[in-house]
Amino acid sequence: MKLYYPKDHYNSKKRGHLFPLLKPFIKPSTFTDKERISHYGVSDKDFIFYENINESDFAILTMSWWYYRIMDELKIAADFIKKSNKLNIPVLVLLSGDNGMDIPEDLNVIVLRAQGYASKLNSQHYAMPVFISDTLKTYYNTTKISERSYETKPVIGFCGQANKSKVEAVKDILKTSLKNILYYLKVRWQTPHALMAPKFLRATLVYKILKDKRVNSNFIIRKKYRAGINTNDKKNTHKTTLEFFDNILNSDYVLCVRGAGDFSVRLYETLAMGRIPIFVNTDCILPLNNSVNWKDHVVWVEYKERNQIVEKVLEYHSKLSELELNNQFKKNRELWETKLQLKPYFKELLNSIN
Structure with missing residues (x-):
């Protein structure tokens, strides 16, 4: 090319x-x-x-x-x-x-x-993955997926920022509303966002899962992004980063919900580490969806079905054996290796457009 x-x-x-x-x-x-x-x-x-x-x-x-x-x-x-x-x-x-x-x-x-609302974009817009380093290689000195034993109660992981305050949620929605108005008044150039409070959405799902005795929760809930650690604080940054990736590695499934933008970096981190994302679809765009059947790699939860998130995970998990669970881990890692890294992604994208 x-x-x-x-x-x-x-x-x-x-x-x-x-x-x-x-x-x-x-x-x-x-x-x-x-x-x-x-x-x-x-x-x-x-x-x-x-x-x-x-x-x-x-x-x-x-x-x-x-x-x-x-x-x-x-x-x-x-x-x-x-x-x-x-x-x-x-x-x-x-x-x-x-x-x-x-x-x-x-x-x-x-x-x-990487971000965008699928229902609002035309065919000239293509989803791009978030390009991340190989976390298994960087933090665990391996590229081999660690296997897990199959338990009737699946382990769901999440390490990140979540805020269940309704007051803060209302504030976030009001801020988004103001930004949207400024866009329509041609004062702001960033396009409008859905009226949603992502930290509150995450908290709602986290506490719903946490209360459900049919699953085992592996949660580290942060009040601030990256636990409020200054990126110049190398020692504590490394500590919280390792906690984040250990959380993924020690789970079967990982909750992946949008942040400030309508996309999830955690989705790609989970795939790279060979675990199964619980992907909450908030009208997201996903890369290479002509060649990747994303529902083969994630527990897919539509936003309107978010209250059934535990049932969706249990339905998915109940169909697996220990061998099938670990094979899915490998398939997800393989997807990241062969489609979502820089070289394979652009090779396939350019060839498909060409």
């Missing part, structure tokens, strides 16, 4: 906004291909970048759409897209972060995003 991106768009001070496929390739000259494979799982032989846009199959907008907005460089982005459109070369654009943003309708682009 022949790719092109405008090199002069790159801003090293805003590297967090760089299109994800470019991160392994925009590196110092001393960065070796061996390091690229080790850090990103990608070789310089996997994707070919051309100096001339006319030779390419795809053009990539170097930085995220959010970057061009905050840097007041939307015209630069639009001019590049229009040039590519005239050459009939598809342009890939990243919408990063928790919020959606409008892209002018006269720009013909392929939008990649």
Whole structure:
């Protein structure tokens, strides 16, 4: 696949906004291909970048759409897209972060995003996984899935922020309402969110599961994000991170509910660690849904069915034996390895679009 991106768009001070496929390739000259494979799982032989846009199959907008907005460089982005459109070369654009943003309708682009409401997006928007490091390798020095014995009562895990305060929930919904109004008044450019309080939703489900004696709960409930630890506090950050991943590893199923954006990073972390996500669908988009039957890999719970979450888990669990449970763990890890990492995801996506 022949790719092109405008090199002069790159801003090293805003590297967090760089299109994800470019991160392994925009590196110092001393960065070796061996390091690229080790850090990103990608070789310089996997994707070919051309100096001339006319030779390419795809053009990539170097930085995220959010970057061009905050840097007041939307015209630069639009001019590049229009040039590519005239050459009939598809342009890939990243919408990063928790919020959606409008892209002018006269720009013909392929939008990649982790977040978004499925019912509101057209066919030019594609779900992108959250690209994470191999947590098994990083924290446990292995890539082998640990097996678990089958118990009649499944173990459901969750480590994270949840708040059952109705007052705080109302505050969150009012804040979202205000932001939505500001969007319609053209004061705010981030697209509207559903009127929902994610921390309260998580708390509602956590305490419903916690009270149900038909399952075993493995919960660590945080009052603040990452337990309020400052990221500069390396010792305690490592401690809480390890607690988070130990929680996944010591569970059969893991509760995965949206955060501020309509997506769940925990979904990908759970798959990578070879466990089964309990995926609460809040009109989410999911990657490669033409080739991945997501219901084969998760306990699928529609938002309107959230009060039956324990019944959904028990129904799923009752159909498994110990062998089948552990085989599902392996299938989920395999899904992450073969579809949801940087190289396989972009290989499949670009081939399918092409």
